[in-house]
Amino acid sequence: MPTEQITHYSSNPGSAVKAPIDNLPPTAQQIAKNEDDLVELEYAQYERKQQRAAEIRLEIARAQNEKRNNERAQIPSEEIDRAADETITAKKLELSALDEDFEAKRRLQPGNQSQACKDFAQANVLRPLKSYNFTCELGDDLVAEHEACRVAHAAKREEVDNIRRAPVPADAIKSAIDRTYSEALTGVQHALRKLRTPNHTSTGRFSARPLELPMLTIPNGAGGLSRLNDTATLLFAVFGTEIRERLKVLALAGHDAENAIPIADRPAMLKKIEAEILEIERKAEFIYRTGRARGINTGPRLAANPLAILDIGFA
Incomplete structure (x- = not known):
């Protein structure tokens, strides 16, 4: 879809209105004009191709109509029927060759960059260019x-x-693994420290605190929230060193350190x-x-x- 061309109005009263393309240097403006000319040339070629294709389709339709009229005649003519079939076959081949030739030539043509030039000029209308x-x-x-x-x-x-x-160097891989759940132990230690003191209720009773492990809160799909144990945090807090070392071995297996x-x-x-x-x-x-x-x-x-x-x- 073509990009909308924005007109930038000058702040000086009475001055001429400039288009984004006017911000380009003179040589670039000429190149942009050549790109526009190439667009018109390509369109003219396409129109000629479409016009010739319409003429061929008209000839095919006439031959098909002549064939139908001959079939409806009291005494159909084999010669007319054969000539119509030959015309239809030849014109269909000509239409197919016309399309193939147009596409082959189009692929070999340079192609225009008119829209790219306009988009660039519009995006950089306030930047100085040389x-x-x-x-x-x-x-x-x-x-x-x-x-x-x-x-x-x-x-x-x-x-x-x-x-x-x-690939990145091995140190970057190891560092990324070391950062995985790096604060897991802190959260679990905080929960464990709470166990050191009893729970004191408003009635004056004391009781042992329960272990409150890290939890995850996720939507349950019914408009509410569900709380689940954060097992990954717990595992990394308890077995973090062993898990990370094992992950490093797996991550560095086959690592191309030479091309890192x-x-x-x-x-x-x-x-x-x-x-x-x-x-x-x-x-x-x-x-x-x-x-x-x-x-x-x-x-x-x-x-x-x-x-x-x-x-x-x-x-």
């Missing part, structure tokens, strides 16, 4: 260079996935790789724009980052 003016040396085979960018992009994305899925990455190091590593990915996408967009200027289709576009698409950066 032209990046990416450039690099390109050879004659732009398709091969674009494909090389695609391969490099996929490799960097794999690095990102590897960092995100990499500390959690604190991951944001910086990912930030570095994301910057490299952005540079690859900038190069891919530069190749695409160069290919479009030369009349060369470099294939489906690689970039999804508006900074690469619009060739801009934050000021």
Whole structure:
């Protein structure tokens, strides 16, 4: 569903109303306009395809109608019936080929990023932006260079996935287990300390206090609450050391310590790789724009980052 385009009104009386796209640098505005032109081109191609498909369906309907009229005739003509069947079969094949050809060409087209540009401009209408003016040396085979960018992009994305899925060091696993029910003993000790003094009622009687173990309060499904013994807290309070040591053995079985990455190091590593990915996408967009200027289709576009698409950066 298209994003609503918000109009930002200037606070200066008599000044012109600006759209979010006007906040982009001039070069980026031209790129955004080219994306809009690509939308119109794609729509025109779709309309031509739909028009031709409607013409074929009309020819199929006429042939089917002619076949029915021939069947209702007093003396049906085998020649008319055969010709109608051949027309129907041929036109159905032509319609199927038209759809397949359109989809095949559409998959190979670069595709427009008009909506991504508009969404970015709207989300960053108050942020200062500047032209990046990416450039690099390109050879004659732009398709091969674009494909090389695609391969490099996929490799960097794999690095990102590897960092995100990499195991944490053993110390982090042990620390997480040590924190499990770390206050269990405190709660049970508090209940045990109450046993040291008797219960004194208002009538002056003394009695031994009952052991009040930790309880859990949960909804019972009938609009009320149920209280259950917190068995896990009790177990960790009494056998905490043994349980935690056993859990550590289970958790560290098969642990890949060699490829472990500390959690604190991951944001910086990912930030570095994301910057490299952005540079690859900038190069891919530069190749695409160069290919479009030369009349060369470099294939489906690689970039999804508006900074690469619009060739801009934050000021």
